Amino acid sequence: MDPLASLLHEVRSDGALFSRNIVTAPWSVRFAVGTPVSAVTMLRGSGWLVPGDADPVELGRGDVAVVSGTEPFTVADDARATAAPFYVAHRDGCTTADGEPLDDGVHLGPRTCGNGPDGLDGPNVLLTGSYQVDGRVSERLLGGLPRVLVVRRDDDRHGGLGPVLGLTDLEIGRDEPGQQAVLDRLLDLLLLSTLREWFSRPDTDPPAWYRALGDPVVGRALRLLHDRPAHPWTVGELAGATGVSRATLARRFTDLVGEPPMTYLTGWRLGLAADLLARSDATVETVARRVGYRSAFGLSVAFKRVYGTRPSHHRTVAPRA
Numbered sequence: 001m002d003p004l005a006s007l008l009h010e011v012r013s014d015g016a017l018f019s020r021n022i023v024t025a026p027w028s029v030r031f032a033v034g035t036p037v038s039a040v041t042m043l044r045g046s047g048w049l050v051p052g053d054a055d056p057v058e059l060g061r062g063d064v065a066v067v068s069g070t071e072p073f074t075v076a077d078d079a080r081a082t083a084a085p086f087y088v089a090h091r092d093g094c095t096t097a098d099g100e101p102l103d104d105g106v107h108l109g110p111r112t113c114g115n116g117p118d119g120l121d122g123p124n125v126l127l128t129g130s131y132q133v134d135g136r137v138s139e140r141l142l143g144g145l146p147r148v149l150v151v152r153r154d155d156d157r158h159g160g161l162g163p164v165l166g167l168t169d170l171e172i173g174r175d176e177p178g179q180q181a182v183l184d185r186l187l188d189l190l191l192l193s194t195l196r197e198w199f200s201r202p203d204t205d206p207p208a209w210y211r212a213l214g215d216p217v218v219g220r221a222l223r224l225l226h227d228r229p230a231h232p233w234t235v236g237e238l239a240g241a242t243g244v245s246r247a248t249l250a251r252r253f254t255d256l257v258g259e260p261p262m263t264y265l266t267g268w269r270l271g272l273a274a275d276l277l278a279r280s281d282a283t284v285e286t287v288a289r290r291v292g293y294r295s296a297f298g299l300s301v302a303f304k305r306v307y308g309t310r311p312s313h314h315r316t317v318a319p320r321a
Contacts, residue, residue: 003209003210003213003222003223003226004196004199004210004213017033017035017089017091017129017130018111018127018128018129018168018172018183018187019089019094019111019112019113019127019128020043020111020112020113020125020126020127020169020172020173021086021112021113021114021124021125021126021127021128022108022112022113022114022121022122022124022125022126023077023086023114023115023122023124023125023126024115024122024123024124025077025123025124026076026077026078026082026083027047027076027077027083027086027115027124028074028075028076028077028078028081028082028083028084028085028086029074029075029076029085029086029087029088029089029126029128030072030073030074030085030087030088030089030097031072031073031074031075031088031089031128031130032072032088032089032090033089033090033091033130034070034091035070035091035130035131035132036068036069036070036131036132036142037066037067037068037130037131037142037191038066038067038073038128038129038130038131039064039065039066039067039128039129039131039187039190039191039194040059040064040065040066040067040075040126040127040128041059041062041063041064041065041126041127041128041165042059042060042061042062042063042124042125042126042127043061043062043125043126043127043165043169044061044123044124044125045061045123045124045125046058046059046060046061046077046124047059047075047076047077047124047126048075048076048077048078048079048081049065049067049073049074049075049148050073050074050075050076050079050080050081051067051071051073051147051148052071052072052073052074053071053147054147054148056079056080056081057148057150058079059075059150060152060153061153062152062153062156062161062162062165063150063151063152063153064150064151064161064165064190064194065148065149065150066145066148066149066150066191066194066195066198067147067148068142068145068146068147068148068149069147075126075128077124084097085097086106086113086115087102087106087113089128089130094113109173109175110172110173110174110175110179111172112172112173125169127165127168127169127172129168129183129187129190129191131187131191135271135274135275135278135279136270136271136272136274136275137271137272137274137275139271140267140268140271141195141207144206144207144208144209144210145195145207146205149194149195149198149204150198151194151197151198151201155197155201156197157197157200160193160197161190161193161194161197164186164189164190164193165190167186168183168186168187168190171183171186208256208257208258209222209257209264211256212253212256212257215252215256217242217243217244217248217249217252218242218249218252218253218256218257220241220242221238221241221242221249221253221261222257222264224238224241224242225238225261225264225265225268226268229265229268229269229272229291229292230269230289230290230291230292231292232292233261233262233265233292234262235249235250235260235261235262238261249261265292266302266306267306269291269292269293269302270291270302270303270306270307272290272291273287273288273290273291273293273299273303273311274303274307274311274314274318276290276291277311277314277315277318278314278315278318283296284296284299284300284311284312287299287311296311299311
């Protein structure tokens with residue numbers, strides 16, 4: 001399992017907040033759902049994503065943007081977002097800009113709102129999905145993302161985003177049993193496909209560990225660490241497994257990843273431990289051995305040094321999946 005697969009494995013959508021907005025200029029929609037990640041795309045027409053704390057980003061038909069961070073953002077027909085929001089999306093529903101309930105005429109169908117006279121045939125169709133992400137492992141992935149990243153339709157080299165968007169748009173318009181589960185899985189696929197496509201582009205700035213995957217030595221070392229985190233690795237053994245000297249591996253790994261191999265391994269082990277503690281009833285001793293520590297005491301010392309708290313306390317305060 002490579003590092004990207006490891007990190008994406010624990011990124012899940014659960015009760016995804018989807019909305020389809022069919023709008024006519026001037027239009028502006030504010031999103032204040034407070035989730036760590038959102039996916040935004042224009043299925044028809046064009047618009048501007050205005051993060052508030054970053055430069056506006058133009059979105060054309062079929063472009064997909066991923067917005068990181070819990071701060072609100074706006075999508076509008078104007079980069080300055082001067083129009084009052086058509087509505088504001090919160091975690092518990094949508095309201096007017098003044099916090100009042102939306103008029104009945106605004107709702108055009110399941111999870112669909114609109115402000116124009118053409119109803120479902122309006123010129124601009126904005127699709128958004130908000131993503132609740134939990135766990136330290138996921139944080140290692142999301143912490144390396146910019147506030148906004150975009151994969152343009154014309155830059156989708158593998159052609160995977162278009163079919164996902166089409167299926168998502170079709171599913172939002174339905175109102176049948178199991179819809180939430182289908183939407184959750186579609187949002188999973190949309191987010192992961194977008195991230196993978198963006199990571200692979202030569203003009204982007206992905207996390208250092210992702211760039212290092214392309215190195216024949218460091219990429220191999222990363223895969224070994226992710227595949228067998230509980231193994232008692234040493235730099236010497238890792239170097240032997242990758243066919244270089246100990247000094248060469250240490251230098252090359254640090255240059256490409258930004259930290260020494262054993263420091264990286266410690267972070268990976270502790271992230272796994274934190275998520276196991278939050279998501280299972282396994283004892284601290286069991287978790288310690290599963291991630292590569294000989295005892296609960298060893299895990300506790302490292303956990304306290306990095307996270308500032310004991311494993312047992314983390315378990316009591318971490319959200320349960």
